[in-house]
Amino acid sequence: MSLVASSSSKRRRRLSVHHGVSPGAGTAALSSPWASMNQDLIRLIAWQVLAGDLLDYVRFRAVCRHWRSTTDSPRGCGIVDPRFHPRHWMMFPEGHGLHPSHTKLHGYIRFLNLDTGRFVRATLPVFNDHCVLDSVDGLLVMHRDEDTTIRILHPFTGDVVDLPRLATLAPHIDLGLPGAFLPAQRCYYLRGVCASVSVSAAGVVAVLLALHRMGRVAFATSRDQQWHMSTWTFSYNTPLSFQGKLYMAGMSFDPKENSEIFQLDPPPQDHHHVDVVGSAGSSSLTLPPPKLVATIPTDNLARPIHLVECDSRILVTGYTDRSWSHMIIHRLADLFTLENPIPVTSIGDKALFLNNVRSMSVSSNGALPTVVGNTIVQASLANGSLTEYNLSTDAWSRPMDGCILRGPVFGPCCLIYHIYTCCIREYW
Structure with missing residues (x-):
């Protein structure tokens, strides 16, 4: 099953959330003064609501047809427009052996709002042939089973952005790592990731993957046909994705050494070149090493x-x-x-x-x-x-x-x- 079977099916997907609007409320609202509110004022209020939470913005647009037509729909631009990223939401593991594609869940996945404590359920049959590697600003970084394609999924709008296949990184795995000479074991080194996502003004999505089991970082954009692996290795702990960048604490086993914090920026978007379709492609892109941003004395x-x-x-x-x-x-x-x-x-x-x-x-x-x-x-x-x-x-x-x-x-x-x-x- 593909991630989104068709545009029509994507439109039919709805959150299992009570919006607090009774049937017929939209019709009644058309005859109320709220339905004739000034468009500029509606947009101003809408952006204030969106700054708090995406789902509150969705509910705001559902009040009446006038409010909905005056404001921008998050569908179709939920990923390429960072304003619509569901930042405060985290996928919630069910436990009790109920993995995301378990039949007892009927295709539903729960999400927790880390600020309000609210739960919602979303219908995501995608887990039938995908697994999730990470969550960035509420977006899910998915791995498609059949071809290892990495996909960014907005869980509430159904928007998807495709990235190159993770298998393009396999030749870069150090065969000296334990078990790396076994093809099945290589997935272990590629699936342990911490991701960051950034979007350019042109709508190009760029992703950094900190492969913490290898101590290396991979990079690709939605225009690339392969991932680019760092030529350097790095010992780090607790990577953090923040505003499209990765922050890492350098790892040292000497308690007398000062602690160091590093920042890794995505390469400029003008690095891109056109790969030859059907070939492995090549690139002169060199991912710069993380830069030191803070040194902390042990005392x-x-x-x-x-x-x-x-x-x-x-x-x-x-x-x-x-x-x-x-x-x-x-x-x-x-x-x-x-x-x-x-x-x-x-x-x-x-x-x-x-x-x-x-x-x-x-x-x-x-x-x-x-x-x-x-x-x-x-x-x-x-x-x-x-x-x-x-x-x-x-x-x-x-x-x-x-x-x-x-x-x-x-x-x-x-x-x-x-x-x-x-x-x-x-x-x-």
């Missing part, structure tokens, strides 16, 4: 450190010393602009979920009662159970029951464990 921030986006800023978390008894947070912008940066003492209603593969921030509110604000959640180094570090009290909570390292933990009070699985791509 300011002890490893292990994590990078996490919170309120449109990059936060760097670590420990005050090697005893790992007290945690500390810095803004990345402060680390490379200030000589003596002041630590962040409060993150408000946010809770930071830290993992070596992905870290994220989640808002605490009534919809997610087990998430506590101003805390840091991570797996215990001792037994793999989740623990919370409270920034207000500078103290750790008791470890929660269950080891997250052995798989998802389920039970009547395990929502926080279930949310934590969003950090671990293998659970998807």
Whole structure:
């Protein structure tokens, strides 16, 4: 089955979300003063709504025909127009053995809004012949089984952008890696990715793939026929996608060495050349190595450190010393602009979920009662159970029951464990 069978079927796809508009409300709205609102005012309000959440914008457009015709539809441009990226939404692993294409799910996938705690279901039969590698700004980075094509999918509009086949990177795999000489094992090295997505003014989609199992980075655009692999290798931890770039914390096993943060930008869009159709293609593109943006003395921030986006800023978390008894947070912008940066003492209603593969921030509110604000959640180094570090009290909570390292933990009070699985791509 293809990702989108036809344009007509894509139009029929609808979210299983209650919009709060009763049947016939659109007709009634036509006779109300709201239906004759000034078009410029409608657009101004619509962009303010869109800045909060894409699905609120969809509901806004559904009020009446006038509002819908006055505002831009996200369908058809959900990927190439970054305004319509569902940034706050994360695919939610079901667990209990219910993988995305499981028959009991009937083609539905749940998504969690990390800011509001709301859940929605989307019909995505695509998982019958695709798997998801990563999620960037709410977009799904998919791998098609039959030909290894990488596809960017907008889960709420059905928009798709195709990228080259992942198999074009196979010749670049170092055969000295464990098991790399076996064709089946090579998929292991290519599927462990952290992706970033950027869009040019001309609507060209560019993607960086941090292949953390190889220590290398691949790059391609929607106009390319093959991926371009970095000629350099890099030891890094906790890659973070932020505004189309990749940020990485350099990995070192020497506790006395300073920690370093690197930034990797996508190459300029004018690198593109026309590959010969039907050939492997060749390119002179050289992906520049990551540039150093911050050096952190060990007496300011002890490893292990994590990078996490919170309120449109990059936060760097670590420990005050090697005893790992007290945690500390810095803004990345402060680390490379200030000589003596002041630590962040409060993150408000946010809770930071830290993992070596992905870290994220989640808002605490009534919809997610087990998430506590101003805390840091991570797996215990001792037994793999989740623990919370409270920034207000500078103290750790008791470890929660269950080891997250052995798989998802389920039970009547395990929502926080279930949310934590969003950090671990293998659970998807």
